[in-house]
Amino acid sequence: MASTPTAPQNDVTLGHSYDGIREYDNPLPGWWTWLFIITVVISPIYILYFHVGAEGRSLEDQYLAAMDANTRKKYKKIGDLTPDSKTIYTYSQDPEWIVVGQSIFKVNCVSCHGADGGGLVGPNLCDENYKHIKGVTDIYKVINEGVAGGAMPAWGTRIGNKNDLIMVSAYVASLRGSKPAKPKGPDGSPIPPWSPD
Ligand code: HEC
Structure with a gap:
């Protein structure tokens, strides 16, 4: 043919x-x-x-660095925050800022509290029970100073930036009521809903 x-x-x-x-x-x-x-x-x-694990080269590292630079720019807009109830509560309600706290959580906290806060070594941060917390300022205090003789490390000196500590506290507050994939059983006792006062 x-x-x-x-x-x-x-x-x-x-x-x-x-x-x-x-x-x-x-x-x-x-x-x-x-x-x-x-x-x-x-x-x-x-x-x-x-892919050899050198710092700052992976796409994820570059993304986090870019997010970080962006966050610093945003911090200029809001100035230095004070870790009081009203501030932490307000930022825990604001999706734009919750992602800032979330990126800090991703870097420092997921190894013990799980990617979605459902708890691994550390307790579940999504349920109604807490061990050391009655109000939103206690979240800041626990993160800043640590508890249980360092089993929950003190992040005040490691994270260094007060706004970062406030944002990650606000993110932790926002986790309450969310549904993690593999929730750890409750620790501590139930507490009243978050309040700005
Ligand atoms: C090395 C493991 C580890 C890391 C990393 C860690 N935590 Fe924890 N966290 C714990 C443990 C363990 C506890 C419970 C301490 C206890 O039993 O008293 C805890 C408790 C807490 C609590 C109090 C919960 C309650 O029920 O009172 C909060 C809030 C918290 N962590 C937030 C964070 C945040 C935010 C980060 C990251 C900045 C972080 N943790 C990183 C291990 C860790």
Whole structure:
């Protein structure tokens, strides 16, 4: 059967025939072969650069750094906050700022409290029961000073920035009532709803 080839081809077939279909032995286009070779050469360099765990190189690190820079810009807008009930309560109700607290939580707290706050080594932060907390300022106090002889570390010196501590406290307050994937059983006793006073 005569056909009209669209690209130059050689007439040598590979010698097999499946249901009457034969295959010509044509090389892949040069640009394709080169692209393939280049990706093979670049991939180990890419892996060594981005995936050996060097600080600041992974996309996640770059994303967090960018978020962090953005947060600092936002902090200029609100100035230095005071960790009182009204401030922590207000920010716990504000989705724009909850994500700021959430990014701080992701970096420092998930190893013990779980990605969604449902608790691992540390207690579940989403239920109605708390061990050391009666109001939102207690959240700040526990985070800032730590409890249980360092089982819950003091973050005041590690995190350093007061606004960060307030934002992560507000995020913890906002977790209450959420539904974590694998909630740890209740610790402590039930407390009244959060209040700004
Ligand atoms: C090394 C593990 C660990 C890390 C990391 C950790 N926590 Fe905790 N956290 C604990 C433990 C354990 C407790 C419970 C202490 C106790 O039993 O008295 C706790 C308790 C708490 C409580 C009090 C809960 C209650 O019921 O009274 C809050 C709030 C809290 N952590 C917030 C945080 C935040 C926010 C971060 C990150 C900045 C953080 N934790 C990081 C282990 C940790």
